[in-house]
Amino acid sequence: MDNNPENPVEFIKRKKYAAMIKLKKILLLFIVLMTSLISIAQGKVEMADTMRSNGRIYVVVAVVLTILAGLILYVIRLDRKIAKLEKEK
Secondary structure, three states, rough: OOOOOOOOHHEEEEEEEEHHHHHHOOOOOOOHOOOHHHHHHHHHHHHHHHHHHHHHHHHHHHHHHHHHHHHHHHHHHHHHHHHHHHHHH
């Protein structure tokens, strides 16, 4: 039934909704894993203390956030392109 839908707009909406649900699940899994890693790494780490005292930790955080923002923007842009291609069909 999904291969030959009567209403293509509804078909695309269902596909986009399913993709968003998958994306939300992956994001939730990522957040859970990151929080568990952060809670595990609460011990005394000399390297982190050294980086904090030198101010380099902010550079590391800025680089990580830049990469993460780039990945998120890439996924959003890719989703829009796919949606546009699906509309054209």
